Amino acid sequence: MKELRGRVALVTGASRGIGAAIATALAGEGCHVALAARSEDALEKLAAELRQKFGVQTLVLPIDLSDEAQAEAMVAATVAALGRIDILVNNAGAGIYGDITALRSADLRATFDLNFFAPVAAMAAAVPHMRAQGDGVIVNIGSLVGKFPQPLGGGYSASKFALHAASGAARAELKDDNIAVVLVCPGLTDTEFAAHSRISVPGLEDMQGERHAPLRGVAPARVARRVVKAIRRREREVYITLFDRLVVLGAQLLPGLFEWGLLWATKIRRRRFAQAQDKR
Numbered sequence: 711m712k713e714l715r716g717r718v719a720l721v722t723g724a725s726r727g728i729g730a731a732i733a734t735a736l737a738g739e740g741c742h743v744a745l746a747a748r749s750e751d752a753l754e755k756l757a758a759e760l761r762q763k764f765g766v767q768t769l770v771l772p773i774d775l776s777d778e779a780q781a782e783a784m785v786a787a788t789v790a791a792l793g794r795i796d797i798l799v800n801n802a803g804a805g806i807y808g809d810i811t812a813l814r815s816a817d818l819r820a821t822f823d824l825n826f827f828a829p830v831a832a833m834a835a836a837v838p839h840m841r842a843q844g845d846g847v848i849v850n851i852g853s854l855v856g857k858f859p860q861p862l863g864g865g866y867s868a869s870k871f872a873l874h875a876a877s878g879a880a881r882a883e884l885k886d887d888n889i890a891v892v893l894v895c896p897g898l899t900d901t902e903f904a905a906h907s908r909i910s911v912p913g914l915e916d917m918q919g920e921r922h923a924p925l926r927g928v929a930p931a932r933v934a935r936r937v938v939k940a941i942r943r944r945e946r947e948v949y950i951t952l953f954d955r956l957v958v959l960g961a962q963l964l965p966g967l968f969e970w971g972l973l974w975a976t977k978i979r980r981r982r983f984a985q986a987q988d989k990r
């Protein structure tokens with residue numbers, strides 16, 4: 711999709727972090743943008759900024775994507791208000807921490823509702839419009855940990871593995887309709903992701919809202935620039951840094967060694983949770 715000016719893009723999870731950065735980057739290219747998330751005030755603020763700075767049309771969609779019906783409705787609302795949908799960016803997502811065998815099943819299901827079922831429902835709703843237009847790009851924001859399991863984050867990992875699989879299948883199924891499916895696999899990115907993730911560790915459930923990510927990642931704007939490039943080139947799979955690419959390659963080529971690294975990471979993370987429990 712070489713020319714982005716005048717295109718209509720729907721971005722989920724646009725109230726902050728990677729989604730807000732992608733919406734800003736697309737508006738900067740001249741796209742009209744529909745912004746979906748639960749925080750209406752943050753969406754309105756961003757929409758006003760984008761209209762003023764780039765002169766594009768905006769649509770604010772205050773919705774809860776854990777409800778599949780709302781994921782479908784946001785696509786209909788975008789087409790009704792902005793006339794079409796050229797680009798769908800399924801970005802909204804959240805993590806869940808805790809041993810996979812100790813997660814409350816309601817928490818795990820809620821994670822899949824948001825990270826897997828909502829993007830699939832949005833794709834299903836967007837495809838008929840893109841098919842009728844004869845063109846479209848769907849971007850699914852997966853994760854590096856959709857390529858290998860994240861210790862004490864296995865529930866989140868599993869939801870991203872599922873999204874990766876759905877993206878690959880859709881890419882093949884939609885190719886003849888001229889609809890591209892781009893899977894983006896970011897590594898650690900400097901957002902409020904950890905603070906908004908569920909903690910399903912006994913005694914630490916209320917830790918939600920506290921930032922506990924051990925490292926600072928890349929800037930969301932860098933992810934957004936890479937996403938815009940991938941949309942233009944209709945790329946199939948995208949990594950943000952060379953390091954991310956090498957980590958995935960390592961997991962594939964040296965699974966034994968990689969698993970040793972995962973055991974080590976599990977110990978560190980478990981110790982961190984234990985320290986947090988001791989402090990209480």
Ligand SMILES: NC(=O)c1ccc[n+]([C@@H]2O[C@H](COP(=O)([O-])OP(=O)(O)OC[C@H]3O[C@@H](n4cnc5c(N)ncnc54)[C@H](OP(=O)(O)O)[C@@H]3O)[C@@H](O)[C@H]2O)c1
Nearest residue numbers: 723725727728747748749774775802803898899901902903
């Ligand atoms: N940060 C990282 O290190 C990293 C790494 C790899 C992949 N990712 C992926 O990148 C994507 C964006 O994450 P981020 O880092 O930007 O996290 P973030 O700052 O927590 O942003 C998450 C976005 O999703 C929205 N959202 C959450 N629950 C929602 C719901 N039920 N309904 C509608 N919107 C909802 C949030 O808006 P509201 O709260 O206003 O609803 C927010 O706009 C996610 O899919 C994440 O899995 C992140």
